Protein backbone atom coordinates (compact mmCIF):
# COMPACT_ATOMS: atom_id res chain seq x y z
CA UNK A 1 0.00 0.00 0.00
CA UNK A 2 3.01 2.30 -0.05
CA UNK A 3 2.24 2.92 -3.69
CA UNK A 4 5.82 2.36 -4.81
CA UNK A 5 7.32 4.70 -2.20
CA UNK A 6 10.08 3.61 0.15
CA UNK A 7 8.05 4.55 3.22
CA UNK A 8 4.55 5.59 4.22
CA UNK A 9 5.99 8.94 5.18
CA UNK A 10 7.35 9.50 1.69
CA UNK A 11 4.01 8.47 0.24
CA UNK A 12 2.13 10.76 2.61
CA UNK A 13 4.37 13.70 1.70
CA UNK A 14 3.36 13.06 -1.91
CA UNK A 15 -0.33 12.80 -0.88
CA UNK A 16 -0.30 16.38 0.38
CA UNK A 17 -1.64 18.20 -2.68
CA UNK A 18 -4.64 15.91 -2.64
CA UNK A 19 -5.08 16.11 1.14
CA UNK A 20 -5.26 19.91 0.99
CA UNK A 21 -7.47 19.87 -2.11
CA UNK A 22 -9.89 17.39 -0.54
CA UNK A 23 -10.06 19.39 2.68
CA UNK A 24 -11.15 22.43 0.63
CA UNK A 25 -13.70 20.51 -1.40
CA UNK A 26 -17.40 21.34 -1.19
CA UNK A 27 -17.02 24.24 1.22
CA UNK A 28 -18.86 26.95 -0.75
CA UNK A 29 -22.53 27.33 -1.62
CA UNK A 30 -23.98 28.42 -4.98
CA UNK A 31 -23.35 32.09 -4.12
CA UNK A 32 -19.74 31.36 -3.32
CA UNK A 33 -20.24 31.81 0.44
CA UNK A 34 -18.33 29.50 2.71
CA UNK A 35 -20.39 26.79 4.33
CA UNK A 36 -19.08 24.42 6.94
CA UNK A 37 -22.02 22.09 7.13
CA UNK A 38 -20.68 19.78 9.79
CA UNK A 39 -20.55 22.75 12.18
CA UNK A 40 -23.38 22.45 14.71
CA UNK A 41 -23.06 25.46 16.98
CA UNK A 42 -25.60 28.25 17.01
CA UNK A 43 -24.43 31.13 14.84
CA UNK A 44 -25.33 33.61 17.56
CA UNK A 45 -22.82 31.90 19.87
CA UNK A 46 -20.07 32.16 17.27
CA UNK A 47 -20.88 35.85 16.77
CA UNK A 48 -20.30 36.62 20.45
CA UNK A 49 -17.16 34.56 21.00
CA UNK A 50 -14.48 36.86 22.43
CA UNK A 51 -11.51 34.49 22.53
CA UNK A 52 -10.35 31.39 20.72
CA UNK A 53 -8.13 28.85 22.42
CA UNK A 54 -6.51 26.23 20.23
CA UNK A 55 -5.54 23.07 22.07
CA UNK A 56 -3.43 20.31 20.55
CA UNK A 57 -0.20 18.34 20.93
CA UNK A 58 2.88 17.91 18.78
CA UNK A 59 2.58 18.72 15.11
CA UNK A 60 -1.12 19.53 15.48
CA UNK A 61 -0.17 22.29 17.93
CA UNK A 62 2.15 23.82 15.32
CA UNK A 63 -0.78 23.84 12.89
CA UNK A 64 -2.61 25.83 15.57
CA UNK A 65 0.27 28.28 15.88
CA UNK A 66 0.20 28.89 12.13
CA UNK A 67 -3.59 29.36 12.21
CA UNK A 68 -3.35 31.93 15.01
CA UNK A 69 -1.70 34.43 12.64
CA UNK A 70 -4.46 34.03 10.07
CA UNK A 71 -7.47 33.93 12.41
CA UNK A 72 -6.39 36.98 14.39
CA UNK A 73 -5.73 38.89 11.17
CA UNK A 74 -9.01 37.91 9.52
CA UNK A 75 -11.39 37.82 12.51
CA UNK A 76 -9.86 40.23 15.03
CA UNK A 77 -10.48 37.68 17.79
CA UNK A 78 -7.57 36.97 20.16
CA UNK A 79 -6.27 33.43 19.63
CA UNK A 80 -4.21 31.55 22.20
CA UNK A 81 -2.52 28.28 21.31
CA UNK A 82 -1.96 25.87 24.17
CA UNK A 83 -0.45 22.46 24.47
CA UNK A 84 -3.40 20.39 25.68
CA UNK A 85 -1.55 18.93 28.66
CA UNK A 86 -0.49 22.40 29.87
CA UNK A 87 -3.95 23.90 29.32
CA UNK A 88 -5.74 21.33 31.39
CA UNK A 89 -3.65 21.72 34.50
CA UNK A 90 -3.17 25.46 34.84
CA UNK A 91 -6.68 26.71 35.68
CA UNK A 92 -7.18 28.39 32.30
CA UNK A 93 -9.59 31.30 31.84
CA UNK A 94 -12.38 29.86 29.71
CA UNK A 95 -16.10 30.52 29.77
CA UNK A 96 -19.22 30.62 27.57
CA UNK A 97 -17.62 33.22 25.34
CA UNK A 98 -14.56 31.08 24.63
CA UNK A 99 -14.37 29.00 21.50
CA UNK A 100 -11.98 26.10 21.93
CA UNK A 101 -10.56 24.59 18.76
CA UNK A 102 -9.07 21.14 19.35
CA UNK A 103 -6.79 19.96 16.55
CA UNK A 104 -5.97 16.27 16.32
CA UNK A 105 -5.23 13.82 13.56
CA UNK A 106 -6.23 10.69 15.45
CA UNK A 107 -9.08 12.17 17.48
CA UNK A 108 -7.84 9.97 20.33
CA UNK A 109 -4.97 11.87 21.96
CA UNK A 110 -5.76 11.61 25.66
CA UNK A 111 -4.15 14.93 26.61
CA UNK A 112 -6.31 16.69 24.02
CA UNK A 113 -9.45 14.82 25.05
CA UNK A 114 -8.97 15.78 28.70
CA UNK A 115 -8.53 19.41 27.72
CA UNK A 116 -11.72 19.25 25.62
CA UNK A 117 -13.68 17.86 28.56
CA UNK A 118 -12.29 20.50 30.89
CA UNK A 119 -13.14 23.32 28.46
CA UNK A 120 -16.72 22.12 28.07
CA UNK A 121 -17.14 21.83 31.83
CA UNK A 122 -16.26 25.52 32.00
CA UNK A 123 -18.98 26.31 29.49
CA UNK A 124 -16.82 26.77 26.40
CA UNK A 125 -17.94 25.51 23.01
CA UNK A 126 -15.53 23.11 21.34
CA UNK A 127 -14.95 22.68 17.62
CA UNK A 128 -12.58 19.88 16.79
CA UNK A 129 -10.51 19.66 13.62
CA UNK A 130 -10.04 15.93 13.19
CA UNK A 131 -8.88 13.53 10.52
CA UNK A 132 -10.19 10.22 11.84
CA UNK A 133 -13.93 9.72 11.48
CA UNK A 134 -15.69 8.02 14.36
CA UNK A 135 -12.96 8.84 16.87
CA UNK A 136 -13.57 10.03 20.42
CA UNK A 137 -12.75 13.75 20.32
CA UNK A 138 -15.29 14.67 17.60
CA UNK A 139 -17.94 12.73 19.53
CA UNK A 140 -17.24 14.85 22.59
CA UNK A 141 -17.13 18.17 20.72
CA UNK A 142 -19.93 20.63 19.94
CA UNK A 143 -18.92 20.60 16.31
CA UNK A 144 -16.37 19.02 14.06
CA UNK A 145 -14.58 20.09 10.96
CA UNK A 146 -13.04 17.07 9.31
CA UNK A 147 -9.78 17.23 7.44
CA UNK A 148 -9.86 14.94 4.45
CA UNK A 149 -6.24 13.80 4.46
CA UNK A 150 -7.07 10.10 4.29
CA UNK A 151 -5.47 7.61 6.69
CA UNK A 152 -2.06 8.71 7.93
CA UNK A 153 0.11 5.70 8.73
CA UNK A 154 3.58 7.15 9.39
CA UNK A 155 3.96 8.20 13.02
CA UNK A 156 5.37 11.60 12.09
CA UNK A 157 2.53 13.73 10.78
CA UNK A 158 2.80 15.34 7.33
CA UNK A 159 -0.38 15.43 5.28
CA UNK A 160 -2.52 15.78 8.39
CA UNK A 161 -0.52 18.90 9.30
CA UNK A 162 -1.18 20.60 5.97
CA UNK A 163 -4.87 19.67 6.11
CA UNK A 164 -5.14 20.96 9.68
CA UNK A 165 -3.79 24.35 8.63
CA UNK A 166 -6.21 24.34 5.69
CA UNK A 167 -9.20 23.43 7.87
CA UNK A 168 -8.29 26.00 10.52
CA UNK A 169 -8.05 28.64 7.78
CA UNK A 170 -11.50 27.66 6.54
CA UNK A 171 -12.79 28.07 10.06
CA UNK A 172 -11.14 31.51 10.25
CA UNK A 173 -12.72 32.59 6.97
CA UNK A 174 -16.07 31.22 8.08
CA UNK A 175 -15.93 33.23 11.31
CA UNK A 176 -14.85 36.35 9.43
CA UNK A 177 -17.81 35.88 7.10
CA UNK A 178 -20.26 35.28 9.94
CA UNK A 179 -19.04 38.18 12.03
CA UNK A 180 -18.72 40.56 9.09
CA UNK A 181 -15.00 41.17 9.54
CA UNK A 182 -14.28 40.88 5.83
CA UNK A 183 -16.11 41.64 2.61
CA UNK A 184 -17.38 38.58 0.73
CA UNK A 185 -15.06 39.30 -2.20
CA UNK A 186 -12.01 39.38 0.12
CA UNK A 187 -13.01 35.99 1.51
CA UNK A 188 -13.61 34.62 -1.98
CA UNK A 189 -10.17 35.82 -3.05
CA UNK A 190 -8.43 34.00 -0.18
CA UNK A 191 -10.49 30.88 -0.85
CA UNK A 192 -9.37 30.99 -4.49
CA UNK A 193 -5.77 31.41 -3.37
CA UNK A 194 -6.18 28.40 -1.09
CA UNK A 195 -7.45 26.39 -4.03
CA UNK A 196 -4.25 27.19 -5.90
CA UNK A 197 -2.15 25.69 -3.11
CA UNK A 198 -2.38 21.99 -4.09
CA UNK A 199 -0.72 22.78 -7.43
CA UNK A 200 1.99 24.78 -5.69
CA UNK A 201 2.58 22.06 -3.07
CA UNK A 202 3.00 19.62 -5.96
CA UNK A 203 5.58 21.99 -7.45
CA UNK A 204 7.57 21.98 -4.18
CA UNK A 205 7.48 18.17 -4.09
CA UNK A 206 8.60 18.00 -7.73
CA UNK A 207 11.59 20.19 -6.83
CA UNK A 208 12.59 17.87 -3.96
CA UNK A 209 15.68 16.30 -5.53
CA UNK A 210 18.12 18.93 -4.25
CA UNK A 211 16.90 18.86 -0.66
CA UNK A 212 17.15 15.06 -0.72
CA UNK A 213 20.72 15.30 -1.96
CA UNK A 214 21.69 17.78 0.77
CA UNK A 215 19.96 15.60 3.40
CA UNK A 216 22.03 12.58 2.35
CA UNK A 217 25.24 14.61 2.52
CA UNK A 218 24.27 15.73 6.02
CA UNK A 219 23.45 12.25 7.33
CA UNK A 220 26.22 12.47 9.97
CA UNK A 221 25.45 15.95 11.18
CA UNK A 222 24.84 16.28 14.91
CA UNK A 223 22.75 19.45 15.13
CA UNK A 224 20.51 21.51 12.87
CA UNK A 225 18.82 24.79 13.76
CA UNK A 226 15.72 26.29 12.15
CA UNK A 227 14.83 29.98 12.07
CA UNK A 228 11.56 31.53 11.01
CA UNK A 229 9.49 34.59 11.71
CA UNK A 230 5.73 35.29 11.71
CA UNK A 231 4.07 32.17 10.22
CA UNK A 232 7.57 30.90 9.45
CA UNK A 233 8.22 30.53 13.19
CA UNK A 234 5.91 27.54 13.76
CA UNK A 235 7.20 26.10 10.49
CA UNK A 236 10.73 26.28 11.95
CA UNK A 237 9.51 24.51 15.10
CA UNK A 238 7.86 21.81 13.01
CA UNK A 239 10.99 21.36 10.87
CA UNK A 240 13.01 20.80 14.04
CA UNK A 241 10.44 18.42 15.50
CA UNK A 242 10.47 16.30 12.35
CA UNK A 243 14.24 15.96 12.51
CA UNK A 244 14.22 15.03 16.21
CA UNK A 245 11.43 12.49 15.75
CA UNK A 246 12.88 10.79 12.71
CA UNK A 247 16.64 11.22 12.71
CA UNK A 248 17.25 11.43 16.49
CA UNK A 249 19.57 14.38 16.14
CA UNK A 250 19.55 17.60 18.05
CA UNK A 251 17.34 20.12 16.31
CA UNK A 252 15.80 23.33 17.52
CA UNK A 253 13.52 25.92 16.02
CA UNK A 254 13.71 29.61 16.94
CA UNK A 255 11.87 32.80 16.16
CA UNK A 256 14.33 34.67 13.94
CA UNK A 257 13.82 37.88 15.92
CA UNK A 258 14.90 36.05 19.07
CA UNK A 259 18.29 35.17 17.58
CA UNK A 260 20.10 38.16 19.06
CA UNK A 261 18.53 37.49 22.46
CA UNK A 262 20.27 34.15 22.89
CA UNK A 263 20.39 31.51 20.19
CA UNK A 264 23.07 33.29 18.18
CA UNK A 265 25.50 32.07 20.86
CA UNK A 266 25.03 28.59 19.41
CA UNK A 267 26.36 29.59 16.02
CA UNK A 268 29.81 28.30 15.33
CA UNK A 269 31.58 27.47 12.07
CA UNK A 270 29.82 24.70 10.19
CA UNK A 271 26.54 24.83 12.15
CA UNK A 272 23.72 24.09 9.70
CA UNK A 273 20.82 26.54 9.93
CA UNK A 274 17.63 26.45 7.91
CA UNK A 275 16.10 29.89 7.48
CA UNK A 276 12.53 30.36 6.29
CA UNK A 277 12.42 33.71 4.54
CA UNK A 278 9.10 35.57 4.36
CA UNK A 279 7.88 36.81 1.02
CA UNK A 280 9.49 40.08 -0.09
CA UNK A 281 6.02 41.02 -1.35
CA UNK A 282 4.51 40.80 2.14
CA UNK A 283 3.09 43.90 3.82
CA UNK A 284 5.54 43.79 6.68
CA UNK A 285 9.19 44.68 6.61
CA UNK A 286 10.02 41.21 7.89
CA UNK A 287 11.75 40.11 4.73
CA UNK A 288 14.71 42.45 5.18
CA UNK A 289 14.92 41.65 8.90
CA UNK A 290 15.25 37.93 8.20
CA UNK A 291 17.81 38.61 5.47
CA UNK A 292 19.85 40.47 8.13
CA UNK A 293 19.57 37.41 10.38
CA UNK A 294 21.00 35.22 7.62
CA UNK A 295 23.80 37.70 7.15
CA UNK A 296 24.58 37.66 10.90
CA UNK A 297 24.77 33.90 11.23
CA UNK A 298 26.69 33.50 7.98
CA UNK A 299 29.27 35.99 9.25
CA UNK A 300 29.78 33.63 12.22
CA UNK A 301 30.39 30.66 9.99
CA UNK A 302 26.93 29.04 9.84
CA UNK A 303 26.00 26.96 6.80
CA UNK A 304 22.82 28.62 5.66
CA UNK A 305 20.08 26.54 4.06
CA UNK A 306 17.53 29.08 2.91
CA UNK A 307 13.90 28.61 1.93
CA UNK A 308 12.87 31.52 -0.23
CA UNK A 309 10.18 32.47 -2.66
CA UNK A 310 10.84 32.23 -6.40
CA UNK A 311 12.57 35.36 -7.64
CA UNK A 312 13.79 36.55 -4.22
CA UNK A 313 17.37 37.26 -5.25
CA UNK A 314 18.10 39.18 -2.05
CA UNK A 315 18.87 35.85 -0.34
CA UNK A 316 21.57 34.83 -2.81
CA UNK A 317 24.60 36.60 -1.28
CA UNK A 318 24.08 34.91 2.11
CA UNK A 319 22.78 31.46 1.23
CA UNK A 320 24.95 28.36 0.97
CA UNK A 321 21.92 26.66 -0.50
CA UNK A 322 18.52 27.95 -1.57
CA UNK A 323 15.37 25.87 -1.77
CA UNK A 324 12.91 27.81 -3.86
CA UNK A 325 9.16 27.67 -3.32
CA UNK A 326 6.46 29.16 -5.58
CA UNK A 327 5.09 32.60 -4.74
CA UNK A 328 2.13 32.60 -2.37
CA UNK A 329 0.38 35.04 -0.01
CA UNK A 330 2.29 35.33 3.28
CA UNK A 331 -0.34 33.53 5.37
CA UNK A 332 -0.52 30.59 2.97
CA UNK A 333 3.25 30.13 2.60
CA UNK A 334 3.56 27.57 5.46
CA UNK A 335 1.74 25.06 3.26
CA UNK A 336 4.77 25.28 0.97
CA UNK A 337 7.76 26.01 3.20
CA UNK A 338 7.21 23.07 5.53
CA UNK A 339 7.38 20.57 2.67
CA UNK A 340 11.15 20.74 2.00
CA UNK A 341 11.69 20.36 5.77
CA UNK A 342 9.56 17.19 5.82
CA UNK A 343 11.48 15.82 2.84
CA UNK A 344 14.79 16.76 4.50
CA UNK A 345 13.97 14.91 7.75
CA UNK A 346 12.60 11.87 5.93
CA UNK A 347 15.60 11.60 3.63
CA UNK A 348 18.22 12.27 6.31
CA UNK A 349 16.71 9.65 8.64
CA UNK A 350 16.55 7.15 5.77
CA UNK A 351 20.21 7.85 4.97
CA UNK A 352 21.01 7.04 8.62
CA UNK A 353 19.35 3.68 8.12
CA UNK A 354 16.37 4.47 10.35
CA UNK A 355 12.76 3.41 10.04
CA UNK A 356 10.99 6.69 9.29
CA UNK A 357 7.51 5.24 9.66
CA UNK A 358 8.09 3.85 13.15
CA UNK A 359 10.53 6.10 15.01
CA UNK A 360 11.78 4.72 18.29
CA UNK A 361 9.76 5.42 21.45
CA UNK A 362 6.89 7.11 19.59
CA UNK A 363 3.32 6.04 18.96
CA UNK A 364 0.96 7.35 16.32
CA UNK A 365 -1.66 8.15 18.85
CA UNK A 366 -0.96 8.54 22.53
CA UNK A 367 -3.98 7.36 24.45
CA UNK A 368 -2.57 7.85 27.93
CA UNK A 369 -2.07 11.15 29.74
Ligand code: BG6
Nearest residue numbers: 057058059060104105106109157
Ligand atom coordinates in the same frame (compact mmCIF):
# COMPACT_ATOMS: atom_id res chain seq x y z
C1 BG6 B 1 2.27 12.44 18.75
C2 BG6 B 1 2.55 12.00 17.31
O1 BG6 B 1 2.44 11.44 19.66
O2 BG6 B 1 0.96 12.98 18.78
C3 BG6 B 1 2.57 13.29 16.49
O3 BG6 B 1 3.80 11.35 17.25
C4 BG6 B 1 1.24 14.01 16.61
O4 BG6 B 1 2.83 13.02 15.13
C5 BG6 B 1 0.82 14.18 18.07
O5 BG6 B 1 1.35 15.27 16.02
C6 BG6 B 1 -0.64 14.60 18.18
O6 BG6 B 1 -1.47 13.56 17.67
P1 BG6 B 1 -2.93 13.81 17.17
O7 BG6 B 1 -3.46 12.49 16.72
O8 BG6 B 1 -3.69 14.37 18.33
O9 BG6 B 1 -2.85 14.82 16.06
